[in-house]
Amino acid sequence: MDTSMDGKVAIVTGGSRGIGKAIAASLAGAGARVMITSRKADACEAAVTELGEAARQGPDDAMVLELYAQALLAADEPKRALSVLARLETLDPSAPDLAFMQGLAYVRLEEWTAAVNPLEVARGEAPDSARVRLFLGLAYAESGSTEKAEK
Numbered sequence: 001m002d003t004s005m006d007g008k009v010a011i012v013t014g015g016s017r018g019i020g021k022a023i024a025a026s027l028a029g030a031g032a033r034v035m036i037t038s039r040k041a042d043a044c045e046a047a048v049t050e051l052g053e054a055a056r057q058g059p060d061d062a063m064v065l066e067l068y069a070q071a072l073l074a075a076d077e078p079k080r081a082l083s084v085l086a087r088l089e090t091l092d093p094s095a096p097d098l099a100f101m102q103g104l105a106y107v108r109l110e111e112w113t114a115a116v117n118p119l120e121v122a123r124g125e126a127p128d129s130a131r132v133r134l135f136l137g138l139a140y141a142e143s144g145s146t147e148k149a150e151k
Contacts, residue, residue, distance in 0.1 A: 005032035009064050012036050016043035025051055035064065062092040069101055078108035099125065100132055107135050112143035 010027045014020035015036025028034045028051055036051075038044040065088040072081035082105045088095055099121035106115035119136040126132055 003030060005030040008032045009061060010034050011064070011068065014038060016040065016047040021047055021051075028052070035068075062088060062095055065091065066095055066097070066101075073101060073104060073108065076108065078105040081105045097122075100129075100135075103132075103135060103139070107139060110142070112139045115139040116143060116145075 005027055008031070010024075010032045012020050012024040012027065012034060013036075015024040015034070016038035020036070020038075024034045024036050024047070034051065036044060036047055038047070065084055069081045069084040069088060072078070072084060082102065085098060085102050085105065088098060092098075099118040103115045103117075103119035103122055106112070106118070115135070116139050119132060119139055122129070122132045123136055
């Protein structure tokens with residue numbers, strides 16, 4: 001059985017120490033590009049240095065960045081998600097759901113005015129999307145602009 005991971009990307013949460021770090025090392029040894037995450041940036045940086053070229057602290061592939069941003073939003077980490085989405089925007093400005101995820105991150109931060117522009121872009125991309133209309137209406141209502149919330 002072929003166990004090569006050549007050309008694959010692996011995301012290892014908790015990859016800065018213990019079992020996570022061992023899994024990251026094993027995957028890197030099998031040829032995968034490994035992205036590790038950790039709650040402590042300094043431990044993550046040390047692990048990346050130790051694991052070498054195959055490990056990175058953040059991905060540079062648009063699809064991986066989009067998945068990572070979705071995971072951060074699901075984990076209620078909107079500030080980190082916005083940082084990842086900014087990297088995604090430089091790689092692929094037309095990435096699906098980019099504007100919606102940016103708007104959602106601002107909604108999670110309760111930065112209502114900042115949420116409006118990306119959600120308007122998302123509405124332009126998917127005018128029939130109930131989720132976009134829901135969050136856009138919420139952003140308009142919370143920012144005090146009820147007339148636009150009714151659109």
